[in-house]
Amino acid sequence: MFDNLSQQLDRAVKNLKGEGRISEINVATTVKEIRKALLNADVNFKVAKEITNDIKEEALGQKVLTAVSPGQLFIKIVSDKLTELMGSTVVPFNPTGNPAVVLISGLQGSGKTTFTGKLGLKMKKAGKQVLLVAGDVYRPAAIDQLETLGEQTGVEVYTERENKNPVEIAQNAIEYAKKNGKSLVIVDTAGRLAVDEQMMKEIEAVKAAVKPSETLFVVDSMTGQDAVNTAKTFNERLDFDGVVLTKLDGDTRGGAALSIRRVVEKPIKFISTGEKLENTLDEFHPDRMAQRILGMGDVVSLVERA
Amino acid sequence: EKTRGDFFSKLSKAVAGKSKVDDEVLDNLEEILVTSDVGVDTTLKIIERIEARAERDKYVTTADLNRILHEEIAGLLAENQSDDVNGFTVPEDKKPYVILVVGVNGVGKTTTIGKLAAKYIAQNKKVVLGAADTFRAAAVDQLKMWGERVGAEVVSKGMNTDPSSVAFDAVKVGIDSGADVVIVDTAGRLHNKVNLMNELSKIRRVMEKVIDGVPHEVLLVLDGSTGQNAVEQARHFTKATDVTAIAVTKLDGTAKGGVVIGISDEFKIPVKYIGVGESVDHLQAFNKMEFVESLFGGKDATNI
Ligand SMILES: Nc1nc2c(ncn2[C@@H]2O[C@H](COP(=O)(O)OP(=O)(O)OP(=O)(O)O)[C@@H](O)[C@H]2O)c(=O)[nH]1
Numbered sequence A: 001m002f003d004n005l006s007q008q009l010d011r012a013v014k015n016l017k018g019e020g021r022i023s024e025i026n027v028a029t030t031v032k033e034i035r036k037a038l039l040n041a042d043v044n045f046k047v048a049k050e051i052t053n054d055i056k057e058e059a060l061g062q063k064v065l066t067a068v069s070p071g072q073l074f075i076k077i078v079s080d081k082l083t084e085l086m087g088s089t090v091v092p093f094n095p096t097g098n099p100a101v102v103l104i105s106g107l108q109g110s111g112k113t114t115f116t117g118k119l120g121l122k123m124k125k126a127g128k129q130v131l132l133v134a135g136d137v138y139r140p141a142a143i144d145q146l147e148t149l150g151e152q153t154g155v156e157v158y159t160e161r162e163n164k165n166p167v168e169i170a171q172n173a174i175e176y177a178k179k180n181g182k183s184l185v186i187v188d189t190a191g192r193l194a195v196d197e198q199m200m201k202e203i204e205a206v207k208a209a210v211k212p213s214e215t216l217f218v219v220d221s222m223t224g225q226d227a228v229n230t231a232k233t234f235n236e237r238l239d240f241d242g243v244v245l246t247k248l249d250g251d252t253r254g255g256a257a258l259s260i261r262r263v264v265e266k267p268i269k270f271i272s273t274g275e276k277l278e279n280t281l282d283e284f285h286p287d288r289m290a291q292r293i294l295g296m297g298d299v300v301s302l303v304e305r306a
Numbered sequence B: 001e002k003t004r005g006d007f008f009s010k011l012s013k014a015v016a017g018k019s020k021v022d023d024e025v026l027d028n029l030e031e032i033l034v035t036s037d038v039g040v041d042t043t044l045k046i047i048e049r050i051e052a053r054a055e056r057d058k059y060v061t062t063a064d065l066n067r068i069l070h071e072e073i074a075g076l077l078a079e080n081q082s083d084d085v086n087g088f089t090v091p092e093d094k095k096p097y098v099i100l101v102v103g104v105n106g107v108g109k110t111t112t113i114g115k116l117a118a119k120y121i122a123q124n125k126k127v128v129l130g131a132a133d134t135f136r137a138a139a140v141d142q143l144k145m146w147g148e149r150v151g152a153e154v155v156s157k158g159m160n161t162d163p164s165s166v167a168f169d170a171v172k173v174g175i176d177s178g179a180d181v182v183i184v185d186t187a188g189r190l191h192n193k194v195n196l197m198n199e200l201s202k203i204r205r206v207m208e209k210v211i212d213g214v215p216h217e218v219l220l221v222l223d224g225s226t227g228q229n230a231v232e233q234a235r236h237f238t239k240a241t242d243v244t245a246i247a248v249t250k251l252d253g254t255a256k257g258g259v260v261i262g263i264s265d266e267f268k269i270p271v272k273y274i275g276v277g278e279s280v281d282h283l284q285a286f287n288k289m290e291f292v293e294s295l296f297g298g299k300d301a302t303n304i
């Protein structure tokens, strides 16, 4: 019942078999299947259209080597293209300054606070003197949540329970960090919608006040078509340095990653794969993400059968 | 930039007196639906329905067509079977009315519970909340703050305790204290984690032991910005807990939440509530027609 890409391509590839050269007609069907697969993976509508057009151009007229089947060649074109779009090189997370400041941003519930806890632990293990800052003054128990994560990881958390001004809290935290020999300050913020003007102004002000060397945009990997709108607005307002993809321990294809990458041209710096704080924060691998979106595990076996 | 009005007149021209709808127009319809997260398969289903109607009715005006389009999409949304018409009343014969709230991480379960409790309390109902998320950092504190804010008693055994035992206690306290409504919060869990889904089935079973027919309602909370993965969420949560209703949150943003159309159609679960903000009064009863209209940009679609 669940029509996965493997089955879709299987059908499409049948059209390609036995042809010496990829032609307009057999490409059309296959490209349609690829586009559908991208949309099912939540790749943005426009992005999916652009990508499949590119793929079509690249595929058309390519000579099929005797050693390789047309299906194999086609799949290679697609996966190479996606990997390339996902960013072929890894851009490292590189906070600088004394203390180095990292600002965390994103929509409600995307995983910012959890990520703040995880990053704190990772950096502590890398030998940094870390301070986490509870900059969410709105969500019930947001401060308690970050404090709990700090306790669990042995990382200090800066809080001002009576202060409702995140800009002041962040500034004071940096003063505190300087006096107390901290080398890295990670500022958690409240979740906000891109269309919430007041809240977007607030985070701009936080950024202007603390001058982070790394501003990260945290995205739920299950996000659908709206991912590009949100990423675009956050990027316009914050000019962020990188993206964090969360909840990749689920079974989402994660097409939002591709859309965001294509639209804002900012690297994905971390992927988060669990609720536990230890060993669930990883580097991003463009090729693996491309494979995930396409369901390439399936595709590889398909090629082997072809 | 093509406007939506253009689209409808084109669609009308393409459909009028024909049995097949023009490709270009269908492309437009596809774009509107897919970019609202309706998904390719459900979009195709909608297009088939429109074509079938066009074939049957032969001539349709733009206004007719607009109406048909809305009706066909709304027709995919399952009816609300419960006695509860406006979403915020509870059946008199079920006291306490017990609701179990489930969903993946960060979708808005706890917040929706706070808002829902406030609705009942506004009708002078007594509400008990069960803090059965004993896992996520400060989850109990968060629910307690909501309890204080809205005036609901919170039953809790603290963090890292057995969630089914908290759920059991909550229902029991609800009965003993003569509460009208009991709402049990659970930890967010991804549906592909078998152990966590089994835990949820267990919570349900343990609640059933207190009184027959409990929980009366299992509310699946979906984040309105989630894409096609929400279909898998619905599939697995339904399997584990017999979901009876859906709440879609975060519709105050630019995301449309269109994925619930296919979900409601496939699993025959009604959408009951929508979340439109973080404050206590940001919960509304779901309205099919308004929801469908929002896919087409609200008033624009009808105003052609
Ligand atoms: N499975 C899984 N859950 C995650 C991951 N990252 C975060 N979560 C969970 O997602 C939920 C939301 O995470 P938070 O860190 O509270 O999200 P947030 O962005 O700080 O939320 P707000 O502050 O309310 O905007 C929690 O239940 C987390 O445990 C992940 O990588 N995998």
Ligand SMILES: Nc1nc2c(ncn2[C@@H]2O[C@H](COP(=O)(O)OP(=O)(O)OP(=O)(O)O)[C@@H](O)[C@H]2O)c(=O)[nH]1
Pocket: A108, A109, A139, A191, A193, B103, B104, B105, B106, B107, B108, B109, B110, B111, B112, B133, B136, B139, B186, B187, B188, B189, B249, B250, B251, B252, B253, B274, B275, B276, B277, B278, B282
């Ligand atoms: N804008 C907006 N934000 C919402 C809405 N509903 C919930 N939120 C926010 O989303 C975030 C997560 O909400 P929670 O209620 O903690 O979500 P949850 O499902 O209980 O999360 P876990 O227990 O960690 O799985 C919070 O910041 C809420 O304020 C809504 O309708 N609109």
Ligand SMILES: [Mg+2]
Pocket: A112, A113, A114, A136, A142, A189, A190, A191
């Ligand atoms: Mg947070």
Ligand SMILES: [Mg+2]
Pocket: B109, B110, B111, B133, B139, B185, B186, B187, B188
């Ligand atoms: Mg919760």
